[in-house]
Amino acid sequence: xxxxxxxxxxxxxxxxxxxxxxxxxxxxxxxxxxxxxxxxxxxxxxxxxxxxxxxxxxxxxxxxxxxxxxxxxxxxxxxxxxxxxxxxxxxxxxxxxxxxxxxxxxxxxxxxxxxxxxxxxxxxxxxxxxxxxxxxxxxxxxxxxxxxxxxxxx
Amino acid sequence: xxxxxxxxxxxxxxxxxxxxxxxxxxxxxxxxxxxxxxxxxxxxxxxxxxxxxxxxxxxxxxxxxxxxxxxxxxxxxxxxxxxxxxxxxxxxxxxxxxxxxxxxxxxxxxxxxxxxxxxxxxxxxxxxxxxxxxxxxxxxxxxxxxxxxxxxxxxxxxxxxxxxxxxxxxxxxxxxxxxxxxxxxxxxxxxxxxxxxxxxxxxxxxxxxxxxxxxxxxxxxxxxxxxxxxxxxxxxxxxxxxxxxxxxxxxxxxxxxxxxxxxxxxxxxxxxxxxxxxxxxxxxxxxxxxxxxxxxxxxxxxxxxxxxxxxxxxxxxxxxxxxxxxxxxxxxxxxxxxxxxxxxxxxxxxxxxxxxxxxxxxxxxxxxxxxxxxxxxxxxxxxxxxxxxxxxxxxxxxxxxxxxxxxxxxxxxxxxxxxxxxxxxxxxxxxxxxxxxxxxxxxxxxxxxxxxxxxxxxxxxxxxxxxxxxxxxxxxxxxxxxxxxxxxxxxxxxxxxxxxxx
Numbered sequence: 301x302x303x304x305x306x307x308x309x310x311x312x313x314x315x316x317x318x319x320x321x322x323x324x325x326x327x328x329x330x331x332x333x334x335x336x337x338x339x340x341x342x343x344x345x346x347x348x349x350x351x352x353x354x355x356x357x358x359x360x361x362x363x364x365x366x367x368x369x370x371x372x373x374x375x376x377x378x379x380x381x382x383x384x385x386x387x388x389x390x391x392x393x394x395x396x397x398x399x400x401x402x403x404x405x406x407x408x409x410x411x412x413x414x415x416x417x418x419x420x421x422x423x424x425x426x427x428x429x430x431x432x433x434x435x436x437x438x439x440x441x442x443x444x445x446x447x448x449x450x451x452x453x454x
Numbered sequence: 455x456x457x458x459x460x461x462x463x464x465x466x467x468x469x470x471x472x473x474x475x476x477x478x479x480x481x482x483x484x485x486x487x488x489x490x491x492x493x494x495x496x497x498x499x500x501x502x503x504x505x506x507x508x509x510x511x512x513x514x515x516x517x518x519x520x521x522x523x524x525x526x527x528x529x530x531x532x533x534x535x536x537x538x539x540x541x542x543x544x545x546x547x548x549x550x551x552x553x554x555x556x557x558x559x560x561x562x563x564x565x566x567x568x569x570x571x572x573x574x575x576x577x578x579x580x581x582x583x584x585x586x587x588x589x590x591x592x593x594x595x596x597x598x599x600x601x602x603x604x605x606x607x608x609x610x611x612x613x614x615x616x617x618x619x620x621x622x623x624x625x626x627x628x629x630x631x632x633x634x635x636x637x638x639x640x641x642x643x644x645x646x647x648x649x650x651x652x653x654x655x656x657x658x659x660x661x662x663x664x665x666x667x668x669x670x671x672x673x674x675x676x677x678x679x680x681x682x683x684x685x686x687x688x689x690x691x692x693x694x695x696x697x698x699x700x701x702x703x704x705x706x707x708x709x710x711x712x713x714x715x716x717x718x719x720x721x722x723x724x725x726x727x728x729x730x731x732x733x734x735x736x737x738x739x740x741x742x743x744x745x746x747x748x749x750x751x752x753x754x755x756x757x758x759x760x761x762x763x764x765x766x767x768x769x770x771x772x773x774x775x776x777x778x779x780x781x782x783x784x785x786x787x788x789x790x791x792x793x794x795x796x797x798x799x800x801x802x803x804x805x806x807x808x809x810x811x812x813x814x815x816x817x818x819x820x821x822x823x824x825x826x827x828x829x830x831x832x833x834x835x836x837x838x839x840x841x842x843x844x845x846x847x848x849x850x851x852x853x854x855x856x857x858x859x860x861x862x863x864x865x866x867x868x869x870x871x872x873x874x875x876x877x878x879x880x881x882x883x884x885x886x887x888x889x890x891x892x893x894x895x896x897x898x899x900x901x902x903x904x905x906x907x908x909x910x911x912x913x914x915x916x917x918x919x920x921x922x923x924x925x926x927x928x929x930x931x932x933x934x935x936x937x938x939x940x941x942x943x944x945x946x947x948x949x950x951x952x953x954x955x956x
Contacts, residue, residue, distance in 0.1 A: 313885050317625050324632060324647075331644050338911035341644035344903040345635055352628045359621050378678035379884070385677045386877055389670075389852060393869045401856070409849040417680060417845040427846055435853050445505065445861045448869075 314359035321356055324349030385416060400450025406432035457583060464812025467512055468820055476513040477817045480520020481824050487521060488528020488544075489839050490847070495525040496783040496893075497669035501851070503661055503791050504858040511795040512810055516817040518791055522784055523575060523767040523818065526727065527825045530567035530760050531837060534560055543727035543763035546735045550748065550755030557751050561694040562701055566753055567760040568829040569697070570705065570712055572822055574761030577713035578720065578768025579818040585721070586804065586811075590776040593801035598912060599920050602905035603929035605898045608779040610933040611722065612894050620937070622887045630895020631902070633658055641907060653867040660790040662859050662868050663896055666875025667882070667889045668783065669855045673848050674880040695830055697753065705757040708738050712761020719762070720769020726782045726890075727766040731759035768818070775799055775811060778901070783890040786897040 324345055332340025392408040399407075406428040414424035436454065439445040447454075467473060487498045499518050506514035529544035534551035547567065554563040596604070613623040636647045637657030648654040697705075712734045719730035738758035739748045748755050773779045778800035780786040792799050797807060804811045829836075859872045882889055913919035921927045 309885050313881075313887070317629075320629070320632070327647060331639075331646070332642065334915055338915065339907045341639040341642045341646060343910075344906060345632070345646065348628050348631045352625060352632075355621050355625050355628070359625070362621075375678075381680075382674040382678050382880060385674055386873070386880070389876070390873050393856070393866070393873060396866060396869070401860075405849075405853050405856075408852065412677075412849050413845045416677060419845060427849070431846070431849055431853065435857065439857050443505070445857060446864060447857060448860060448866065 311360060311363040314356045314363060317356035318353055318360065321349050321351075321353030325353065381416060385412065388412070396448040396450070398450055400452060400454050401447035402432045402436050402454050403450065403452070404448075405435060457587065460587075460808060460812040461583065461816060463809065464814075464816035467809050467813030468516065468816035472510065473513050473516050473813065473817065474820070476509075476517040477520050477821050478824060480517035481524035481527075481821045481828065482520075483517075484521040484524020484526075485528035485825065485828060485836055486839055488525035489531045489836055494668070494672065494784075495522050496664065496787055497672055497851075498525070499784060499787045499791070500661060500664035501669050501854045501858045503664075503787065503794070504861040506791065507794065507862075511797070512813050514795065515788075515792065515810065515814055516821075518788060519767075519771075519814055519818065520821050522788070523764060523821065524825055526575075526760075526763045526767065527568060527571045527829050528836065529763070530571070530756070531564065531833060534563045534567065534756070535837060543731050543766070544760075545728060546731045546759040547756055549735070550750070550752050553749065553751030554753065554756065559751065562697040562753065563756050564833050565695040565830060566697045566701060566705060566757050568826055568833075569702075570709055570757040570761035571764040571829070572826040573709045574713040574716055575764035575767065575822045575825070576819065578717050578765035579815060579822065580768070581717040581721075581765075582768040582771050582818075583815050586772050586776050589772060590801045590804045593777055596801065596925070597923075598905045598908035599923050599926040600929070602902060602909055603920065603926040603933070604777060604779060605902045605905065607929045607933040607936070608773070608781065609891070609894060609898060609902075610936040612781065613891050613937070618886065622885075623891045624937075626882065626887045626889065627891035627895040630892040630897075631899040633663060633892075634896050634899025635903070640904075651867075653865065658871060659859075659862055659868060660787075660794075660896060661862050662871050663875050664783075664787050664790070664893060665855045665859055666872045666877075667879035667892060669851060670872065670876030671879025671883055671889070673851050674876065675883055676844070677848060695833060701753050705754050707741065708734075708754040708757035709761055711737055712758045713765045716762035716765025717769040720766035720781070721772045722769075722781065726770075727763035730762040730766040730769075734758040734762035771814075775803055776801060778803075780894060780897055783893045786890075786893045789897055 328342040328345035328349055331342030331345075333342045333346065334340060388408055388411045392404045395404040395407070409431045410424050410428035413419050413427045414421055419427075436447070440447050440454075468477065483498065483502075484495065487495060499521055502518070502521070506518065509517075526543055530547050530551060533544040533547035534555050537548050537552040551563045551567065554560065609627055613620060613627055632647070634657075636654055638645050638655050645655055715734040715737065716727070716730045719733060720727070735748075735755060735758050738754050739745045742748065742752075742754060744752065770781050770785050773781055774785045774789055776799075778789065778798065780789045789799055797803065797810070855872065856869060859868050860866075862868065879889055881887075882892070909919050910917070919926075920930060
């Protein structure tokens with residue numbers, strides 16, 4: 301059952317890449333392939349699109365024909381932790397416009413320390429404030445590297 | 455004579471106080487990065503790349519190269535003390551290094567790793583210095599068809615050695631080519647794959663993809679688990695770190711083996727330091743009179759792979775600087791760095807920018823000495839880096855990644871793209887798609903397309919131009935042969951064994 305999950309990962313990634321290959325070929329067909337001055341904008345993409353389509357079909361067929369998949373089984377707890385971090389990071393980026401980098405980054409750090417690593421809330425708050433302040437001091441003030449600014453002005 | 459004059463000029467550049475400082479910063483950062491498991495040189499260089507835009511290019515390339523080879527010194531520390539490689543090239547060092555540490559010989563293991571790294575690293579730079587100028591001169595005769603063939607060969611070699619599944623590695627490379635096509639076509643002005651987004655008209659920045667696929671993906675993978683690995687005690691005092699005379703005598707062949715294999719494999723696009731260290735370990739084991747003891751804590755088993763992965767740096771810079779062809783993810787990022795600073799790595803790079811090339815070569819000699827000094831007496835201090843809580847480290851990496859991307863364009867859209875590529879990099883790792891071919895496809899994509907289209911313009915649309923010129927025909931034949939290797943059972947078994955070990 302777990303091997304099946306792994307197998308389906310390869311299968312679905314093959315399907316996704318086949319769709320991408322198909323999209324590339326369809327798009328490239330709308331651009332000039334070969335003009336009087338030589339190859340056009342569609343020449344190169346059409347070829348790698350076809351190659352992508354062919355290879356992903358090969359991957360799909362080899363997965364369908366394989367009775368037993370090799371490789372490690374998927375650990376959903378581990379995946380959940382990684383996706384939670386990705387989601388928190390995405391939320392933090394979305395908050396850059398209203399809250400600015402410093403506050404958003406402090407919130408992200410707090411989430412990672414308190415939720416992902418289950419450290420005491422005081423430790424999380426300390427790490428979050430110190431990291432955000434460190435970034436502001438090093439990048440914004442010392443190196444003059446601009447950070448996204450929010451409605452609060454920092 | 456020409457080489458000697460170049461080297462002297464190079465030392466004049468490298469010994470400038472500012473460049474010495476950047477060299478020190480690079481090797482120091484590299485050592486720390488090498489020690490930290492889960493943060494490799496490509497991720498670090500990608501993250502720091504945007505911060506070098508305002509630097510003097512000589513100082514910037516000296517620092518980034520310092521990170522590259524410095525990480526290989528640091529990588530052995532965690533392999534020996536924790537049985538966890540600090541970076542992929544140090545995987546083989548775990549085999550005997552950790553066993554030595556368990557037997558109470560962590561000091562000599564760390565010491566011999568630093569000495570072998572110094573010896574082989576210096577030999578690698580010597581090789582770079584002697585081999586690069588003649589190769590560049592030879593490559594001056596290359597035209598578009600030869601360049602297209604060369605890039606195809608480079609990509610084929612990377613695909614061969616980058617993943618367990620050739621099909622997946624090829625697919626990753628094709629995705630890289632596709633990302634490179636996004637934006638306005640410079641020949642015709644046609645906008646391609648922009649999904650109606652104005653921000654995509656100028657293409658997708660290499661830095662965004664590299665940071666997403668390497669740095670962010672590494673953090674997501676590391677954050678999957680909450681546990682932290684235990685560290686064996688670090689020996690204190692220089693005396694306890696020095697190998698005995700007998701140890702040095704036992705490692706004589708390992709120093710030569712590591713230096714030569716590392717350089718040769720490095721110069722081959724797609725080789726990489728993991729393959730170099732595996733090959734030199736295999737050779738050392740094959741010729742050793744006590745080969746049955748390998749894996750139980752034999753000192754040559756540490757010296758050979760550590761030497762090879764350091765010598766590989768010099769070799770890897772040969773195709774990058776003379777042909778403009780990167781052989782790995784890290785050198786692809788260095789290529790992007792040179793291009794972003796306004797240089798064009800290739801046959802004209804050395805004659806047009808001698809100060810930069812020779813300054814880099816000279817700085818690598820200096821950097822290797824700095825690393826030996828840093829890594830022998832200061833190993834216990836560096837090992838303290840491992841005590842830094844990961845819940846502090848990972849948010850910092852995420853923060854530096856976001857600041858790095860934002861500093862390139864000042865665009866929140868690029869940060870959204872960073873999220874997309876971070877997720878893509880993570881999914882690629884989970885599904886066993888190698889990321890190096892994607893980065894290489896991206897780095898070479900625009901150049902490949904340009905070379906192909908220019909070739910076809912030269913021949914008025916006839917593809918035969920690619921096979922009618924001897925150099926191009928030979929290289930394309932090699933590329934095809936390389937992609938057919940998996941069909942030959944024994945060769946593919948060797949390839950898979952090398953990758954399993956790595």
